Amino acid sequence: MNPAGFSAQARRALAIAKKDIRIYYMKGPVLIFGIFMPVFLFLSFLMGGRGLPLPFLVSGLVGMTLFFTATAVSPAIFPWEGQAKTLERLVSCPVTVGTIVFGDMIASFLFGVGVSLVTVFIGLALGVPLLHGAILLAAIVIASLCFSAVGMLLAVPPTNTPSNIMMLSALVKFPLVFISGIFLPLEQMPPAGLALSVLSPLTYCTDLVRYSFSGDHFFPVWVDFAALVVFSLAFCALTVVLHKKTLPERM
Amino acid sequence: MSVAIRASGLTKVFGKTVAVDHVSFEVREKEIFGFLGPNGAGKTTTTRMLTGVIPPDAGTATILGHDICSRPLQAKQEFGVVPETSNAYTDLSAWQNMMLMAELYGVPRDLAGERASGLLDMVGLLPRKDQKVAAYSKGMKQRLILAMALVHDPRLLFLDEPTGGLDVGSTRMILSLLRDLNRNGTTIFLTTHNMEEANRLCHRVGIIRAGKMVAIDAPERLKAAIGRVHKIEVSFDREVPAGALGRLEGVLGAERTGDKWQLTAENRDAAIRALVAFSREIGAEIITLNTPAPTLDDAFLRLTREEPP
Numbered sequence: 281m282n283p284a285g286f287s288a289q290a291r292r293a294l295a296i297a298k299k300d301i302r303i304y305y306m307k308g309p310v311l312i313f314g315i316f317m318p319v320f321l322f323l324s325f326l327m328g329g330r331g332l333p334l335p336f337l338v339s340g341l342v343g344m345t346l347f348f349t350a351t352a353v354s355p356a357i358f359p360w361e362g363q364a365k366t367l368e369r370l371v372s373c374p375v376t377v378g379t380i381v382f383g384d385m386i387a388s389f390l391f392g393v394g395v396s397l398v399t400v401f402i403g404l405a406l407g408v409p410l411l412h413g414a415i416l417l418a419a420i421v422i423a424s425l426c427f428s429a430v431g432m433l434l435a436v437p438p439t440n441t442p443s444n445i446m447m448l449s450a451l452v453k454f455p456l457v458f459i460s461g462i463f464l465p466l467e468q469m470p471p472a473g474l475a476l477s478v479l480s481p482l483t484y485c486t487d488l489v490r491y492s493f494s495g496d497h498f499f500p501v502w503v504d505f506a507a508l509v510v511f512s513l514a515f516c517a518l519t520v521v522l523h524k525k526t527l528p529e530r531m
Numbered sequence: 532m533s534v535a536i537r538a539s540g541l542t543k544v545f546g547k548t549v550a551v552d553h554v555s556f557e558v559r560e561k562e563i564f565g566f567l568g569p570n571g572a573g574k575t576t577t578t579r580m581l582t583g584v585i586p587p588d589a590g591t592a593t594i595l596g597h598d599i600c601s602r603p604l605q606a607k608q609e610f611g612v613v614p615e616t617s618n619a620y621t622d623l624s625a626w627q628n629m630m631l632m633a634e635l636y637g638v639p640r641d642l643a644g645e646r647a648s649g650l651l652d653m654v655g656l657l658p659r660k661d662q663k664v665a666a667y668s669k670g671m672k673q674r675l676i677l678a679m680a681l682v683h684d685p686r687l688l689f690l691d692e693p694t695g696g697l698d699v700g701s702t703r704m705i706l707s708l709l710r711d712l713n714r715n716g717t718t719i720f721l722t723t724h725n726m727e728e729a730n731r732l733c734h735r736v737g738i739i740r741a742g743k744m745v746a747i748d749a750p751e752r753l754k755a756a757i758g759r760v761h762k763i764e765v766s767f768d769r770e771v772p773a774g775a776l777g778r779l780e781g782v783l784g785a786e787r788t789g790d791k792w793q794l795t796a797e798n799r800d801a802a803i804r805a806l807v808a809f810s811r812e813i814g815a816e817i818i819t820l821n822t823p824a825p826t827l828d829d830a831f832l833r834l835t836r837e838e839p840p
Contacts, residue, residue, distance in 0.1 A: 283604040283605060283607070283637060284602075284604040284605065288637050291634065292634065292635050292637070294634075295634030295635055296635075299623070302622070302623060302627065303620060303622045303623065364618065364621075365614065365616045365618040366618045366619075366620055368579075368584055368614055368616075368618060369612070369618045369619075370635070371583070371584050372583065372607065372612040373607060373632070374603075374604040374605075374607040374608040374636060374637075375604075528584075528585045531579065531585050
């Protein structure tokens with residue numbers, strides 16, 4: 281057996297993901313927070329009386345849920361494990377830094393996909409028609425991968441104090457929600473807002489989800505997918521490189 | 532005998548502090564090597580470099596023929612680690628922790644179950660294998676960590692203070708397991724503060740002070756090497772004058788401790804002969820006469836107090 285081989289490292293990444301799901305994700309508060317917060321934000325905009333159509337709001341709900349859930353826990357795993365010294369155990373095992381990062385990403389990805397599918401069913405239950413199911417599924421999968429990488433990027437600063445990372449995480453995540461066409465359609469955004477929105481991967485995800493539910497979209501579908509793929513690849517590469525650099529500082 | 536660990540010029544600098552300064556040594560296969568040193572001497576930093584947890588700033592280390600910097604996965608596959616701080620996942624059960632380790636070391640599933648059962652049985656945790664580790668005592672956690680480190684049947688085991696803060700029962704169990712493992716061919720690298728443990732367990736010990744290795748040898752040879760001044764303990768059936776004892780041939784000093792006298796002597800034989808002659812001369816009977824050998828504690832204190840060479 282070659283421990284450095286791709287299949288060996290892939291199996292070990294899955295083991296890390298399984299551990300993360302058991303320890304960090306399968307907890308009542310995490311699951312409830314993952315669904316409740318986007319639902320309440322959605323309800324506040326639904327009842328706000330701004331007359332936005334339901335398919336638009338449901339698209340925002342799905343995009344927002346995916347973004348919040350895929351980035352909810354992953355930024356804090358490294359600091360938690362650094363604090364508990366379990367990270368030292370992982371690092372002394374025959375796994376690469378990339379394997380640890382991808383293991384955490386897999387857990388985050390699965391959590392993002394699972395919880396956002398719940399909100400898709402909420403939308404369907406509210407009577408919103410699903411026009412492009414395959415596009416929606418593909419968008420959720422690629423966007424969840426992309427947001428998982430965002431979550432791991434937020435974990436890069438070498439602190440073992442989870443609250444520091446959660447604060448940084450909130451500072452990055454909330455502004456992104458407001459520039460990504462979730463509460464204000466991209467067509468109605470001022471030019472400066474639109475310029476900022478193209479820098480957010482959440483914009484392309486929301487645009488695809490909106491297309492799936494209502495047929496409306498701002499960017500061509502292929503542009504949305506291409507942007508999500510490019511963001512995913514760039515974030516994955518960047519997070520591995522940066523974690524390799526900062527990991528020894530956590531020990 | 533082939534080499535299990537070869538450290539060459541290992542160096543680690545934190546800011547302006549040189550934590551480990553060009554440390555070089557070898558550990559032979561199938562030996563128990565004790566790594567001793569006072570607090571802050573660089574023991575844990577050296578162990579972390581050897582186990583690939585932190586990279587060295589200079590120097591290299593090969594573990595069972597694999598360079599820990601250029602082939603870390605191959606090197607790590609060969610050894611198990613019991614770190615200084617208990618670090619099993621407390622939200623998982625002992626069984627889940629064992630299975631996680633087996634997956635991380637690529638142990639096939641059926642073999643992993645068999646080994647996990649055997650190891651948990653060996654450390655006395657099999658009846659509580661499904662309980663979350665959070666509910667375990669410190670001794671149980673430490674025994675679990677030892678079992679976790681052995682799930683892939685490593686040829687080399689690193690242990691950092693494995694019995695620190697444990698009760699006598701857990702300590703004895705762990706030391707007995709280490710002896711059994713070594714008897715079956717496992718090389719053991721043991722970092723410890725406990726001189727008695729090192730003395731009883733290790734074939735050779737290395738002593739590190741202020742980031743530098745100051746001695747590497749078998750415990751008995753280290754003790755002999757510092758035994759230039761001998762101790763003699765003697766007691767008489769009556770009071771004897773202190774000044775007279777101190778002036779005996781070969782005696783450097785005499786100090787009363789309770790009902791005994793502690794003498795230091797350069798020439799043990801001459802001092803004992805003089806003591807016997809002295810007791811006859813004053814008509815006193817010698818009740819006890821002991822010549823305690825220097826302990827590893829003495830060697831450790833001597834070697835870690837002296838100025839750097």
